[in-house]
Amino acid sequence: MELNGSQTLAATPDQVWSALFDRAVLEQAIPGCESLEQTSDTSFSAVVKLKIGPVSARFKGDVELSDIAPGLSCTLSGKGSGGIAGFAKGAARVTLTPQGAQTVLDYTADVAVGGKLAALGNRLIKATAQKLTGEFFANFNTALTCEETAPTA
Amino acid sequence: MTSTDHIGQSHRRENALRHLAGRGRFVTDLALPRMVHAAFVRSPMAKGKIVELDVSAAAEAPGVVRVFTAETLNPICAPWTGTLDHFAGMKSAPQNMLAEGQVLWAGHPVAMILAHSRAEAEDACELVLLDIEDEEAVVDGDAALVEGTPLVSEGIDSNLCFRTVLETPGLDEAFANAAHVVEDSFTFGRHTAVTLEPRAVVADFDPSTGQLTVHHGTQTPYQFQDVYAHQFGLPDNKVRVIAPDVGGSFGMKLHVYNEEMAVVAASLKLGRPVRFVADRLESFVSDVHARDHRVSARMAMDAQGTILAMDVDDMTQIGAISTYPRTSVAEGNQVIRLMGAPYTMPDYRGRLSVVFQNKVQTSQYRAVGHPIACAVTEALVDRAAEQLDLDPIEIRQRNLVADDAYPHVSATGYQFEKLSHHAALAKLREIMGYDALRAEQAELRKQGIYRGIGIASFVEITNPGAAFYGVGGARVSAQDGAIVRLTPSGEVHCAISVTEQGQGTETIIAQVVADQLGVTPDQVKVTTGDTDTTPSGGATWACRGAGIGGETALRAGRRLQAQILAIAGAVLQAEPATLALAGGTVVDKATGKERITLAEIGRIATYRPDTLPEGCDNSLTAVQHFAPTGYPFDFTNGIQASHVEVDIETGVTRLLKHWVVEDCGRIINPLLVDEQIRGGVVQGLGPAFFEECMYDDMGQMTNASLADYLVPMAGEMPDIEIAHIETPTLDTILGAKGVGEAGTAAAGAAAMNAVNDALRPMGARISQTPMTPLRILTALGHV
Numbered sequence A: 001m002e003l004n005g006s007q008t009l010a011a012t013p014d015q016v017w018s019a020l021f022d023r024a025v026l027e028q029a030i031p032g033c034e035s036l037e038q039t040s041d042t043s044f045s046a047v048v049k050l051k052i053g054p055v056s057a058r059f060k061g062d063v064e065l066s067d068i069a070p071g072l073s074c075t076l077s078g079k080g081s082g083g084i085a086g087f088a089k090g091a092a093r094v095t096l097t098p099q100g101a102q103t104v105l106d107y108t109a110d111v112a113v114g115g116k117l118a119a120l121g122n123r124l125i126k127a128t129a130q131k132l133t134g135e136f137f138a139n140f141n142t143a144l145t146c147e148e149t150a151p152t153a
Numbered sequence B: 001m002t003s004t005d006h007i008g009q010s011h012r013r014e015n016a017l018r019h020l021a022g023r024g025r026f027v028t029d030l031a032l033p034r035m036v037h038a039a040f041v042r043s044p045m046a047k048g049k050i051v052e053l054d055v056s057a058a059a060e061a062p063g064v065v066r067v068f069t070a071e072t073l074n075p076i077c078a079p080w081t082g083t084l085d086h087f088a089g090m091k092s093a094p095q096n097m098l099a100e101g102q103v104l105w106a107g108h109p110v111a112m113i114l115a116h117s118r119a120e121a122e123d124a125c126e127l128v129l130l131d132i133e134d135e136e137a138v139v140d141g142d143a144a145l146v147e148g149t150p151l152v153s154e155g156i157d158s159n160l161c162f163r164t165v166l167e168t169p170g171l172d173e174a175f176a177n178a179a180h181v182v183e184d185s186f187t188f189g190r191h192t193a194v195t196l197e198p199r200a201v202v203a204d205f206d207p208s209t210g211q212l213t214v215h216h217g218t219q220t221p222y223q224f225q226d227v228y229a230h231q232f233g234l235p236d237n238k239v240r241v242i243a244p245d246v247g248g249s250f251g252m253k254l255h256v257y258n259e260e261m262a263v264v265a266a267s268l269k270l271g272r273p274v275r276f277v278a279d280r281l282e283s284f285v286s287d288v289h290a291r292d293h294r295v296s297a298r299m300a301m302d303a304q305g306t307i308l309a310m311d312v313d314d315m316t317q318i319g320a321i322s323t324y325p326r327t328s329v330a331e332g333n334q335v336i337r338l339m340g341a342p343y344t345m346p347d348y349r350g351r352l353s354v355v356f357q358n359k360v361q362t363s364q365y366r367a368v369g370h371p372i373a374c375a376v377t378e379a380l381v382d383r384a385a386e387q388l389d390l391d392p393i394e395i396r397q398r399n400l401v402a403d404d405a406y407p408h409v410s411a412t413g414y415q416f417e418k419l420s421h422h423a424a425l426a427k428l429r430e431i432m433g434y435d436a437l438r439a440e441q442a443e444l445r446k447q448g449i450y451r452g453i454g455i456a457s458f459v460e461i462t463n464p465g466a467a468f469y470g471v472g473g474a475r476v477s478a479q480d481g482a483i484v485r486l487t488p489s490g491e492v493h494c495a496i497s498v499t500e501q502g503q504g505t506e507t508i509i510a511q512v513v514a515d516q517l518g519v520t521p522d523q524v525k526v527t528t529g530d531t532d533t534t535p536s537g538g539a540t541w542a543c544r545g546a547g548i549g550g551e552t553a554l555r556a557g558r559r560l561q562a563q564i565l566a567i568a569g570a571v572l573q574a575e576p577a578t579l580a581l582a583g584g585t586v587v588d589k590a591t592g593k594e595r596i597t598l599a600e601i602g603r604i605a606t607y608r609p610d611t612l613p614e615g616c617d618n619s620l621t622a623v624q625h626f627a628p629t630g631y632p633f634d635f636t637n638g639i640q641a642s643h644v645e646v647d648i649e650t651g652v653t654r655l656l657k658h659w660v661v662e663d664c665g666r667i668i669n670p671l672l673v674d675e676q677i678r679g680g681v682v683q684g685l686g687p688a689f690f691e692e693c694m695y696d697d698m699g700q701m702t703n704a705s706l707a708d709y710l711v712p713m714a715g716e717m718p719d720i721e722i723a724h725i726e727t728p729t730l731d732t733i734l735g736a737k738g739v740g741e742a743g744t745a746a747a748g749a750a751a752m753n754a755v756n757d758a759l760r761p762m763g764a765r766i767s768q769t770p771m772t773p774l775r776i777l778t779a780l781g782h783v
Helices: A013-020 A023-029 A122-149 B016-020 B070-076 B118-125 B171-176 B221-232 B258-270 B280-284 B330-338 B370-388 B392-399 B421-432 B434-446 B505-517 B545-572 B598-607 B670-689 B742-762 B773-779
Strands: A002-009 A033-040 A043-052 A055-069 A073-081 A087-099 A102-114 B036-042 B048-054 B064-069 B109-115 B129-134 B160-167 B180-192 B200-206 B211-216 B239-242 B274-277 B289-301 B307-317 B347-355 B450-462 B480-486 B492-496 B524-527 B579-582 B585-588 B594-597 B621-626 B634-646 B653-663 B719-724
Touching (some): A013 A023, A023 A033, A023 A122, A043 A122, A055 A087, B036 B258, B064 B118, B160 B330, B171 B289, B211 B258, B221 B258, B258 B274, B289 B370, B307 B330, B307 B370, B330 B370, B370 B392, B392 B421, B392 B450, B421 B653, B421 B719, B480 B505, B492 B545, B505 B545, B545 B585, B545 B598, B594 B598, B653 B670, B653 B742, B670 B719, B670 B742, B742 B773
Parallel strands (some): B211 B239, B307 B347
Antiparallel strands (some): A033 A043, A055 A073, A087 A102, B036 B109, B064 B109, B160 B347, B180 B289, B200 B274, B480 B621, B579 B585, B585 B594
16 A cells, blocks of 8 residues: 655754654654654654554554665654554655755655454555544644744753 | 145245244354353464464453463364365365464464453453564465465465366367357456354353264254364264354355364363354455456357357466365366356367465355356357357357257266256247347447346256265265154154255255145244254255255155055055045045044054054154265256446446346245345356455455445345246156256356447457456446
8 A cells, every 4th residue: 555645844854854853753743652762763663552443453563764865865664563453564755855944745655554454445544544644744743843932952 | 725736836935934033043142151252363464474472461361261372272173184086186285273383364363262252352362462474475376376486385385276177189170170269368356255144153062971062053064063073083973063043154154164163172172162253354354255266268169150169277266275175176176167068069178277375265155166167158159149240149049059959968078967058048038028128229329328238058066966075085965864754743843954044945845845745834844954853964055955955855755655654554454555645634545535634643653552553663753865866966057148237437337137047947946946046146246246355465355344345235236037947857756956056157147248248339348357347447448
């Protein structure tokens, strides 16, 4: 299943870039995130609770960042297991383009799901994934804006 | 009502009123004291190695009684392997209840949790830690055969399960000399049964007596009695399988499944009742699927449109493991043997490749192989007609085996006792108003309305003997047994091995027995579906309830008739040969005058046998088994027609009308025969237009819920008009053949021909099922 989209964020590419690697920002932004730990400079492990149609599950997973061109682009790849609900794995290529004072973030993701999640149909999962992506960027944007207004120490 | 000639009369299904009154007794409804509920942890991946399986947290969860894994459960069950000797060279990996080390399809059971409720068992499933190292799944049959592709499972040395070729010596010459050759490639999708009641089992082992009782929603209780006895090392007289009301089976409920075996094993271990009822989501990833064929085929004709030969290659994809005990090869085997069966086609080559991949097993489902063979043959016949500019009726008239040319042996070796293709074709033409429909079609085309008419002739395999499975070593019975007795009050009871899943078996058995004993069918109580109370037999598979079960009941009834007349003769001091049974009494054969009632015979034989002359046998119970002899199968025949309208802008097909002319030999109950045909047609149209199990390239089924998997609905189905020809088989006294699969055999073929007839003015053609709007638009070049 392919997901792609574009988001205009109210921050400069550098601000967006550092937020993408900021554990606290990500924890706020990821829908249903219960915990997020940074395990190295380029990897995180997360516990996320999600409800997709009739299936609700707590996913435990790892995310790895690679192909890093600082301030410009990177690839996030990861896989998560939701127990009997199934699993999800995938990779997303993220690129940042400045647009005035703002930044356009483009992403292309290839996501595969298995088990009950897959059985329930791509239709449901794609809609849910799009909704979750929307929530993520709304939260992410809010976090960015907050960081901007609140002077950093 | 008179007391004879109930055979041939319409009688309502005996159990329909009980079901309507909410008095059905399904395994799903059964609750036994101390019963625990099973839920299964299933592999989310299509293929992989189990790296870690930790059930300790699940075992501590609320309500959980016990958790089993392969390590703790599999040792008490002998593994089973779905191969048979008559499919020479076929192979399949041995199976056991829970996955050992390797998972082979998304849905493969890995652990079993038993709890006080299904909800608690499901909650505990979430606490099982299952870590599977993902491996590349084999999802496509053609790719599976490419060198270097990983093996689908351990225990096999190639992904080819079975290959065979049938060929007549004149094949190449027939094609070399042909005036015309038509060819096409076909894809037939995977679909599944979607029974109203999912698979259900309650196993109840009593350690104090060593008795295992399994309440099992199955069509073949004796087969499962044997399977449980053998796999768990129990004497078969201590294994009782009870199949009460069953909410649909269609072939899906005669295979051995991991879950049912695990439930029996758990009951043996725990010494208490264990229940498993599949929910709809797990049904989709554990019930057998059906079909999944890719066929390329060509047909040779002479200049007059006489069919000379067919050359067919079928690749069928059966999932990770062949089913037990009937194998997953029978479907493909019937596909290549039924090709061209209605026609006087002298030469033939059929090549079959049965291939594994990491998906749910496919296996026998209503009309095994028939819809594929029929769709391919009939599509090519229509294409030949088009090429030769012949009407589809005309080309069939030229090629169908003549009604007076029997016995006939097909190019694939099937022996036909007597069929009625030409009579059926003539009747079809008449009831559907063929010529008027053609005129209407031409008229509507001018208005941009595209209607199509499709025709499909077929034969159906019924009343099989041991040639089907027994000769290959399968412990699958092709005989049946009945016990008929006269009660002390003069009523009749029949216990018989054929079973009832809503098709009306019990009703027709009552009709047959009633006629032998001169009573009405409502005086005959019929018991089925319990291995302790009925004799052993094949039960329900491959269209045999009426033909074989009916003959068994008839012979048992006649045996009891002779016993009754002997007792009556002794009481009346008359020659038994001068007496007969009618109207619930013994009558004088010549005059019809009543001599003594059956109630009186029952009373004397039961309570006053001392008054019978010495040496007079007072038995009022007769036992009879019957195994078919003569032809290996009693073939039936028929023809179907479909009338459709295709919206060429949207690709949506509207089914306008469907006709069936069918010859199932002696008709026992016209009402129930028509019900069987209608239901069968719907199960043929479903996969032709709607039903498909869709998989992604990782082997995940992506529409495994009724939100996404389309079953045919009443609103989409056309009126189905039915007519009959009756050509009884001479192999039995009764003369009945099977009818349960006839509708399914040719409905899809007729529909595909109808859609292609509608698309013809646009030069478009479709040869893939289901014929979805998207596929039709693709054929039209719109997408």
